Amino acid sequence: MRKVYYIYNPKTRTYDRIYPTRRQRLLSIIRRTSYALGVLMLIVGGLYWFLGTPSENALRIENSELEAQYEVLSRQLDEALGVLEDLQQRDDNLYRVILQTEPISPYIRKSEAGGINRYEHLEEMANAEMIIENAQKIDYLKRQLYIQSKSYDEIIGLCKQNDERLQCIPAIQPVSNKDLKRTASGYGRRIDPIYKTIKFHHGMDFSADTGTPVYATGDGTIKSSGWESGYGITIEIEHGFGYQTRYAHLSKTQVRRGQKVKRGEVIGLVGSTGKSTGPHLHYEVVNKGRKVNPVNYYFMDLTAEEYDQMIQMAANHGKVYD
């Protein structure tokens, strides 16, 4: 509401109304407008102070979204660490047990990349705690994955070695089942066929016709091939991994010393040379310098039933051919 001014006129003894000049009116408008603007600015400023500017609000929203994403990342890292732990368990408690090797020491697995504080540069950041925690998880995961991949390299190496070992250790019968008349005698105390005294039989006798093929029972190298006192014509194979086999009383040898042979390869023929009372193969398995029971070394070519039969025959106290 515009103010109205009057002035007393002594001549007419009345109050005359004063009309403002154009300039005065303009000044008044400017004054009122700036006053209104000032109030408006105060109100808006107060609102901004209270609610934040639009760009601040946008940043605030973005920040909380980032925080949420960080939490999701943290959970995913935990899941990845869980999967890794499962792999480590299987590595230590399955693969390494099968391959008969030591598990990786927890000392190596849990080792920290110690020394200086690697997260110092992150400490100044907003949400530093959360960021450092995730950075630590990522570093830990990276280190564990490296150790795990090295472990798998080692396991692959062990598997190859194991394959070779399985290929080399004696694991089949030296005479085919179809060629056997019967297994004359196994490993253990037996009556000597010639001297009739009790003595230890260190091998297994397979009775078969003269000329029946004799097979190498595992991969290896011919250690000796020729006449041996008592054993007659004899072949010895060096299999490595602590194993040797001996095939005695042959009628003929078909290999030479130093020759490489494969499992199942014919190396000679059954005979009755040396101290023998009839055509048969005397077969010995040596492990780490000791003559062991060959009955435990046919696992590659016998079914469970055949194996049972073999054990029974080997245990019989039938005639020894020596």
Ligand SMILES: [Zn+2]
């Ligand atoms: Zn014998």
